[in-house]
Amino acid sequence: MSTIAVIDFETTGVSPEQGARATEVAIVLLEQGRVVDRFQSLMNAGVRIPSFITQLTGITNAMVAAAPPAEQVMGEASRFVGEAPMVAHNAAFDRKFWVAELDRAGLSAPQPYACTVLLSRRLIPQAPSHKLGSLISFLGLPPAGRAHRALADAEMAASLLAHLQQQLQERWQLQADHALLSSLQRCSKAAVPGWLAQQRERHAAV
């Protein structure tokens, strides 16, 4: 049975190359569209949190100071994910921090990533916004607690991913595993209808 790990980081900024560090990580394991396990932890990377980040996330310096070291948390997160493929909302962002924080902990990051922003732009082009919270609201999916906290955002991204997988199955009769989603996100939006028809024919021929 294929397991997908949906991840979300809270951080001190947008770029590890510019010194930003992770402050919290959450991972939700999905199997056939259902949540089967969760991991969440604040982490202490030894950096101060900018005030606007505290306003955005609610994560304070005191909270992070009381959290376990970043290296320890990333080691636990890495073991939790294993070799499962990963998905995030704007995966380019979370993947950078996944790679950077694991590298600091002396660990590799071999997992492939897919992105729910790219997927939703292709499968839900009519959405007025492709921000995570906006998509959840637009689709009528249940919110999962405070936005901009890692577990709530990971739960919402998982809910969005399950919805996209269901859409692929109901509208195009495609079992949306990670390989299919990764291929889909590399298509241009204009090419999606033809690509989906091609995939369905291929699936029917098997």
Add this chain to the structure above:
DNA sequence: TGCCAGGCCCTCTTTAGGGCCTT
């Protein structure tokens, strides 16, 4: 004080520019 990234998409494009999305 103000700014800082980067990959993707769309269009008034392709020898480019601006907006989106993440914290």
